[in-house]
Amino acid sequence: MFRQLECFIQICKDGSFTKAAEVLLVSQPTLSQQIRYLETEVGTPLFERFGRGIKVTPAGKILYEKALSVMGLIEESKKETHELRHARTNKLLIGISPNNFIHLLPSLAKFHDKYPDIILKFLGTEDASKQLLDENIHIGITDEPEPHIDIQMMHLYHEELALVVNKDHPWADRKVISLRELEDLDGVLLAKDLQIFRHIHTFGNKFTHTLQFESTSTIILLSMVLHKMGAAILPVSLIESFSCQGMRMIRLVEPTPTREIKMIYLKRQFHTPSVQAFVHYLLEMTKTKQI
Numbered sequence: 001m002f003r004q005l006e007c008f009i010q011i012c013k014d015g016s017f018t019k020a021a022e023v024l025l026v027s028q029p030t031l032s033q034q035i036r037y038l039e040t041e042v043g044t045p046l047f048e049r050f051g052r053g054i055k056v057t058p059a060g061k062i063l064y065e066k067a068l069s070v071m072g073l074i075e076e077s078k079k080e081t082h083e084l085r086h087a088r089t090n091k092l093l094i095g096i097s098p099n100n101f102i103h104l105l106p107s108l109a110k111f112h113d114k115y116p117d118i119i120l121k122f123l124g125t126e127d128a129s130k131q132l133l134d135e136n137i138h139i140g141i142t143d144e145p146e147p148h149i150d151i152q153m154m155h156l157y158h159e160e161l162a163l164v165v166n167k168d169h170p171w172a173d174r175k176v177i178s179l180r181e182l183e184d185l186d187g188v189l190l191a192k193d194l195q196i197f198r199h200i201h202t203f204g205n206k207f208t209h210t211l212q213f214e215s216t217s218t219i220i221l222l223s224m225v226l227h228k229m230g231a232a233i234l235p236v237s238l239i240e241s242f243s244c245q246g247m248r249m250i251r252l253v254e255p256t257p258t259r260e261i262k263m264i265y266l267k268r269q270f271h272t273p274s275v276q277a278f279v280h281y282l283l284e285m286t287k288t289k290q291i
Contacts, residue, residue, distance in 0.1 A: 002074065004038040005067045007031055008046065012056055012064050090118045090274035095125030095137040098218045099238035100261060103159065104141065107291055111281050118274050132266050138275050140264040147264050154263045154283065157291050161257040163250040164222070164239045165231045171250060178254040185231065222247070235259075 010020040011031070021028045039046050046060035056064065096104070101122060112120060125131055128140030129147050147153050163182070165171055221232040226246045239249045263282055269275050285291045 001038075001041070002071075004034045004041070005071060007034040008038055008060075009064065009067050009071065011035070011047070011054070012060070015054065017054065091121055092118055092139065092274045092278055093121050093123060093137045094139045094141065094278075095123050095128045095131050096141040097125060099159075099235045100141045102241050103157075103235070103237050103261075104291065107282065107285050110285075111278065114281065115274075115277055118277065128264060132264060135266075138265065138269060138272070139278055141261065142264060143259045143261055144264070150267055151264050152267045152270065154279070154286075156261045156263055156282065156286055158258045158260055160236045160251075161233055161259060162236045162239060162252055163231055164225055164234055164247050165250060166225055166228045167246050167248055168228065169231065169248070171231075172248045174250050176251045176253055179252050179257060180254065182252075233257075 007020065007024060007026075010024055011017060014020045014023065017028055017031055021031045024031065035046065042059070042063060044059045045057055046063060048055040048057055101108075108120065112118075123131075123137055125137070125140060125142065127144075128137070128142040129144055129151055131137045132140055132151055133148060141156070163171075163177065171177065218234070218238060221234065222242055222244075224230050225232050226244070233252075236249070236251075239247075263279070265275055265279060270279065282291070
């Protein structure tokens with residue numbers, strides 16, 4: 001069918017079977033046979049023949065416009081497939097928080113080994129959806145809830161949250177506390193990570209003490225803990241990666257709070273080779289539980 005459409009388009013452009021046959025490097029009988037097959041397929045004549053000339057029928061004009069679109073899509077698909085299989089230099093902008101970066105670092109390193117010509121650039125993010133819509137990033141790694149209608153979301157993993165306190169904190173020797181016990185932090189400042197803290201509220205806890213410091217910066221939160229300014233709720237993997245003599249991690253139970261980490265990207269950018277390669281790669285890593 002595609003070869004027949006190619007022949008049909010060339011005849012329409014040249015207005016002659018003879019000229020089209022020369023361009024396509026086929027004999028005129030072969031070209032005429034392709035058109036007969038096509039006319040049988042669509043169920044109507046595509047050309048009116050008079051003398052040595054031809055005229056495109058109304059049905060032929062409709063098919064010509066559609067055929068141009070189809071052949072254009074085929075060429076576009078060939079180009080995108082080639083670019084995907086034969087990686088060219090690309091820059092992929094990824095919005096990601098420090099704790100998510102630490103968790104995904106092994107997977108990101110493997111992606112770089114597989115696609116060395118795709119340059120990864122990592123940007124800090126507090127509102128990944130907005131950064132995507134503003135086209136400041138191509139991929140967002142986030143715990144945000146349901147995204148904008150133009151954004152596609154894909155689950156990556158769940159991450160456990162825990163409490164980190166100074167080594168001199170009254171709870172420093174405890175290994176586990178219930179989530180409800182956080183209400184007893186009266187008189188002790190709780191350093192609040194704005195993005196993570198909302199997940200704690202989903203479990204129904206109400207913190208009655210006054211919060212005097214707020215920050216989305218991991219470094220600031222850990223510095224506050226080290227300087228005995230409060231206790232912070234952070235991902236377990238992040239606390240473990242910043243292992244320090246001056247801090248202690250306490251697991252939270254009943255229930256154990258977690259947050260869902262997702263990958264988001266603009267639906268219209270999915271066919272960009274670098275975006276498509278990254279999405280497919282992380283999807284495979286998720287399916288095989290390598291994240």
